Amino acid sequence: MSPYLAQAVGTPRIVGVEFPFGHPLGHAGDREEQLRVIRDALRAIVEIEEPNTVVDLPYVWPEFEYWIKAWHPAEPSPITKHLREQARLRAEAKHRDEGQP
Amino acid sequence: MPVDSFKWMPPSLANYYRNLSMNRAEVPWTPLRKPLSECRFSLLSTAGAYLKGEQEPFDLERERREPTWGDPSYRAIPRDVRQEQVRVAHLHINTADLEADINIALPIHRFLELEASGEIGSLAPTSYSVMGYQGSNDEWAQRYGPEIASRMKDEEVDCAFLTPV
Numbered sequence: 001m002s003p004y005l006a007q008a009v010g011t012p013r014i015v016g017v018e019f020p021f022g023h024p025l026g027h028a029g030d031r032e033e034q035l036r037v038i039r040d041a042l043r044a045i046v047e048i049e050e051p052n053t054v055v056d057l058p059y060v061w062p063e064f065e066y067w068i069k070a071w072h073p074a075e076p077s078p079i080t081k082h083l084r085e086q087a088r089l090r091a092e093a094k095h096r097d098e099g100q101p
Numbered sequence: 102m103p104v105d106s107f108k109w110m111p112p113s114l115a116n117y118y119r120n121l122s123m124n125r126a127e128v129p130w131t132p133l134r135k136p137l138s139e140c141r142f143s144l145l146s147t148a149g150a151y152l153k154g155e156q157e158p159f160d161l162e163r164e165r166r167e168p169t170w171g172d173p174s175y176r177a178i179p180r181d182v183r184q185e186q187v188r189v190a191h192l193h194i195n196t197a198d199l200e201a202d203i204n205i206a207l208p209i210h211r212f213l214e215l216e217a218s219g220e221i222g223s224l225a226p227t228s229y230s231v232m233g234y235q236g237s238n239d240e241w242a243q244r245y246g247p248e249i250a251s252r253m254k255d256e257e258v259d260c261a262f263l264t265p266v
Contacts, residue, residue, distance in 0.1 A: 004106035005118065006265070010126030016104035022148075022194040024264045025211075028202035033209050042137055042220070045260060051128040056104040070195060071109060077192045077234070078168035 003054040013048045015041045017058040020071040023061075105169030107190045133260075140259040143225040144178075145249065147233030148199050148266045158190035159232040165192075173240035175249060176230045182209055190193040194236045194266060206266050225256040233266055 003016035017024060017037060024031035037057065044055040061067060076084070104180040107115035133140075149159050178187075187203045189196040204211050212224040228251050235241060253261060 002106040002118075002265070003104055006124045008125065008194050010128045011263070014132050015120055016106070018104045018108055020109045022196070022199060022266050023205050024146075024266055025205050025208055026196035027206055031204075034208060035214070038211055038215070039207055039220075041262070042215075045133060046137065051130040054103070054104075058102070068109060073192060078165050079234070080248070082168035100250055 003056065006033060007052055010052065013045055014052070014054040015044050016054055017059060018057075019059070019061050020067045022071050023049050102222070133255070135259070137221050137224045138219055141223045141225050141228060141257055142212055142221055142256040142262050143256065144209060144228035144262045144264070145231070146207040146229075146243050146264045146266060147231050148203070148264075149189050149196070149208055150178065150187050150199065150203055150230040151190060152182065152186050153176065155186070158188065159261035161190050161192055166243050169236040170250050171234040171236055172232050173235060173245055175230075175241045175245050177252070178209065178228045178229065178230055180213065180224050180226055182210060184210075188250075190265075191232055191234070192202075208262075208264070212262075225253070225258050227256060229254060237264065241258055 003014050004014075015037075015068045017025065025037045037059070038057075040057050050057065107118070109171065131133070151158050153247075156176050159176075160175070161172075164170055164172065179181055182203075184203060187198045187200065189203075190198075199206055203209070205229060207228060212221065215221045217221050229252075231241070231245070
């Protein structure tokens with residue numbers, strides 16, 4: 001999924017696929033696509049000789065404009081809500097401070 | 102073309118990860134000592150999958166109360182699992198496709214096919230599911246990770262196939 005992060009945490013063998021979150025091996029119901037990605041990953045197990053090597057796969061996920069939104073949960077995660085609330089409170093405090101004489 | 106690790110992230114999250122200072126862990130390395138057709142595999146995904154009616158879902162209620170906390174426990178998923186047994190507890194992704202076809206993250210049925218065709222030696226009796234949102238990795242590193250590794254060794258696993266979602 002994210003070879004950048006997989007490398008950073010010290011994964012021995014890494015296969016990068018540029019698929020949206022929640023879909024590391026492809027589309028639901030697409031058995032052939034899933035097998036293609038898995039077989040590529042199995043080949044990488046054999047071929048990678050240096051620890052922490054990344055093999056990037058060339059597959060392009062279609063319909064970017066749809067999926068860039070569709071991978072998200074229906075409602076923002078608790079941490080997202082929490083961070084937004086903190087940002088809102090900071091903005092309010094700044095606004096108040098700037099309003100002071 | 103190299104894979105863009107940040108393609109699907111909102112810009113704020115991409116910036117967070119780009120600027121995150123991570124201690125580069127020493128990379129573990131075990132050479133592959135036999136052909137894949139003789140290797141036993143176990144799978145591990147961060148999808149948050151669990152077996153409906155048999156296992157507790159990952160604790161999303163506590164995460165809602167404590168947004169910087171994520172349930173660090175794991176679920177053991179047997180190789181004879183059926184799709185209709187699988188549910189997904191994960192608040193950070195759209196889980197609909199995972200609940201329709203768990204093989205996009207925990208490819209148990211695909212690995213059974215590869216076992217049947219002789220492309221791999223076998224799929225181990227047990228695969229594993231964790232929930233990928235973690236405020237801290239301490240419990241994974243100190244308790245659950247070693248526990249999963251130990252169970253894999255008990256089942257004579259040669260290769261762990263990891264799929265972060």
